[in-house]
Amino acid sequence: MSDDIRAMTSELARDPGSLVFIPLGEALRARGQIEAARKVIRAGLERNPDSTDAHDLHARLLVDVGDLEGAEREWSLVLSADARHLGAHKGLGFLCYRRGDVDGALDHLELALSVDPADPNVLQALQTVRGVVAEGGRSAPAVPARHGEMAADTGPFSGVEGADRAMLLVDPRGRVLGGGLRNPAGIEVAETVAAQLAGVSQEAERTVRVLELGEWSSIVAEAADGNMFLCQALPDTILLLVRDRSVPPARMQVIAEKAAEQARAWIAGQTP
Amino acid sequence: MDRGADAVTGIRFRRLLDQVTRVRGVRGALLVAGEDGLVVAEAVMEGVRANAVAALTGSLARRMRRTADAAGIGFPHFLHLQATTGAICAVPAADGTLVVAIADAEVNVGLLRLALLKVAEVMA
Amino acid sequence: MSTMRAVEGWTVKPLERFVNEAGARLTLLMTPAGQVLAQFGFTRAVDVMAAAALGAAIVSSTAEIARLLEEPQFSALNHQGLRHGIFVAGFDSPRGRLLALVVYGTNSSVGLVQLFFEDFVRDLIAACPVPEERRPVLAEDFERELNQSLASLFRS
Numbered sequence: 001m002s003d004d005i006r007a008m009t010s011e012l013a014r015d016p017g018s019l020v021f022i023p024l025g026e027a028l029r030a031r032g033q034i035e036a037a038r039k040v041i042r043a044g045l046e047r048n049p050d051s052t053d054a055h056d057l058h059a060r061l062l063v064d065v066g067d068l069e070g071a072e073r074e075w076s077l078v079l080s081a082d083a084r085h086l087g088a089h090k091g092l093g094f095l096c097y098r099r100g101d102v103d104g105a106l107d108h109l110e111l112a113l114s115v116d117p118a119d120p121n122v123l124q125a126l127q128t129v130r131g132v133v134a135e136g137g138r139s140a141p142a143v144p145a146r147h148g149e150m151a152a153d154t155g156p157f158s159g160v161e162g163a164d165r166a167m168l169l170v171d172p173r174g175r176v177l178g179g180g181l182r183n184p185a186g187i188e189v190a191e192t193v194a195a196q197l198a199g200v201s202q203e204a205e206r207t208v209r210v211l212e213l214g215e216w217s218s219i220v221a222e223a224a225d226g227n228m229f230l231c232q233a234l235p236d237t238i239l240l241l242v243r244d245r246s247v248p249p250a251r252m253q254v255i256a257e258k259a260a261e262q263a264r265a266w267i268a269g270q271t272p
Numbered sequence: 273m274d275r276g277a278d279a280v281t282g283i284r285f286r287r288l289l290d291q292v293t294r295v296r297g298v299r300g301a302l303l304v305a306g307e308d309g310l311v312v313a314e315a316v317m318e319g320v321r322a323n324a325v326a327a328l329t330g331s332l333a334r335r336m337r338r339t340a341d342a343a344g345i346g347f348p349h350f351l352h353l354q355a356t357t358g359a360i361c362a363v364p365a366a367d368g369t370l371v372v373a374i375a376d377a378e379v380n381v382g383l384l385r386l387a388l389l390k391v392a393e394v395m396a
Numbered sequence: 397m398s399t400m401r402a403v404e405g406w407t408v409k410p411l412e413r414f415v416n417e418a419g420a421r422l423t424l425l426m427t428p429a430g431q432v433l434a435q436f437g438f439t440r441a442v443d444v445m446a447a448a449a450l451g452a453a454i455v456s457s458t459a460e461i462a463r464l465l466e467e468p469q470f471s472a473l474n475h476q477g478l479r480h481g482i483f484v485a486g487f488d489s490p491r492g493r494l495l496a497l498v499v500y501g502t503n504s505s506v507g508l509v510q511l512f513f514e515d516f517v518r519d520l521i522a523a524c525p526v527p528e529e530r531r532p533v534l535a536e537d538f539e540r541e542l543n544q545s546l547a548s549l550f551r552s
Contacts, residue, residue: 030341030342031341031344031346032341032342032343032344114439117399117437117438117439181343183343183344183345184344184345185344187344189342189343189344192342193339193342193343196335196338196339196342197339199335199338199503200332200335200336200339203328203331203332203335204332204353206328206417207328207329207331207332207353207360208353208355208358210321210324210328210511211321211324211325211328211358211360211374212357212358213355213356213357213358213359213360214355214356214357214358214377215355215356216353216354216355217354217355217356218352218353218354219332219336219351219352219353219354220350220351220352220354221336221339221340221348221350221351222348222349222350222351223340223345223346223347223348223349224345224346224347224349225344225345225346226343226345226346227345228336228339228340228343228345228348242343242345249352304507305507307505308476308505308506308507309505309506309507309508309511310506310507310510323507323510323511324511326507327505327507327508327510327511328508328511330505330507330508331504331505331507331508334505
């Protein structure tokens with residue numbers, strides 16, 4: 001347990017009515033402890049039923065477990081109390097987009113932008129939705145209804161060990177091209193991680209450009225509960241491999257190189 | 273301001289960083305205030321932009337931390353960016369400082385990793 | 397979608413590069429009197445007016461503190477908040493002294509803003525046209541110029 005979480009848990013034990021349950025729930029969610037976060041938020045909402053931020057977090061947790069209807073109810077509740085709630089507009093925009101309602105998504109995202117014109121997530125989401133509109137479609141491309149369903153399509157890595165739960169191929173805009181990723185609790189986190197990876201790639205490019213280090217080829221992160229290996233399968237296409245700590249980064253590089261080769265062939269096969 | 277104390281701290285940091293710069297192929301070692309991306313102490317060869325290494329590595333480390341968080345694998349304790357003509361390695365120390373090295377592409381990453389971890393341990 | 401606007405065209409490219417590299421959320425380039433040359437990220441004229449006035453006032457107050465302390469003028473100030481940081485800096489250009497107010501979020505850092513601010517200043521100085529002869533600024537001129545600037549910053 002991190003120090004922050006420990007401190008917030010103690011504070012909540014001292015004062016069960018405290019609003020600290022919201023950052024505590026956020027911190028647990030960020031660590032992938034969805035069930036623990038849900039418990040904290042449900043208990044917190046019993047004492048603070050009017051907290052719009054708590055309902056917003058509850059809605060995001062419901063999305064995490066695939067309860068989209070529940071999430072929609074929560075966000076609608078938030079908007080009935082605060083018509084300019086940024087999180088609720090972002091969330092409802094996301095839900096509209098997922099079910100193919102581009103107009104609804106645009107409405108909510110534009111309202112979100114009016115609340116915070118500098119929110120990079122809203123800007124990126126609007127760009128994506130407007131891109132769909134510009135391509136002539138008023139309905140969004142088919143998107144899986146639940147996070148977990150993305151894992152079933154392991155396209156570029158079929159046959160590679162861990163392809164459905166520990167390997168991702170991501171495009172430059174942070175969208176999953178193939179593979180799947182589950183956190184140690186077994187929850188699908190592919191889309192969340194993919195969104196982060198777009199930023200990592202830009203960060204790596206900027207770093208090597210400014211420091212004149214040539215082209216970046218890989219990034220390794222050794223963490224407490226696993227190792228990550230990132231490389232570029234193709235220019236602008238990132239391959240992520242996650243393994244437990246028993247697999248050394250040098251071996252991950254070998255696996256990643258083989259997977260990258262397979263991904264390149266798969267992408268070439270997809271090109272019309 | 274106690275300039276004597278500053279000098280002692282400076283010498284201590286410098287000695288710590290020397291353990292990293294001793295590794296063959298290392299062009300520079302720095303202590304970086306992780307969240308701010310500012311240089312705390314540096315021992316770099318001429319031509320290495322310490323402020324750029326600090327700001328960019330701090331930012332990359334933050335991004336990687338968020339990614340590792342999202343993937344549920346916990347807090348990264350070693351980072352290695354490999355590029356065609358160089359490499360950057362970083363290890364977070366307990367107080368939020370990052371111990372960073374910039375090196376040639378062919379540096380012995382295993383040795384460098386150990387040196388950085390040792391400095392981070394002493395910092396803690 | 398771009399929320400960048402410039403009163404003076406030569407500022408656009410350096411500003412564009414700076415906000416992309418530094419990950420700035422809001423940036424205002426202005427004179428010490430608060431006249432805006434370019435902005436990024438603001439969507440309402442009233443916000444620009446307030447930010448320009450406050451930014452200019454911050455620089456002028458700290459310059460006065462520096463004078464009292466018999467220190468050279470502060471070149472940059474940074475205030476770190478929980479979700480945002482505010483960086484205010486002044487620099488000399490062929491157009492005289494200019495100020496920049498930068499707001500950055502958790503995706504950036506004071507280190508990155510400082511790093512790319514150095515390039516921003518260099519790019520601006522290189523792009524700056526040779527100045528015309530300067531005339532004294534009168535109150536009515538100032539108000540007219542301010543209104544023209546705002547109209548130009550938020551024209552559709």
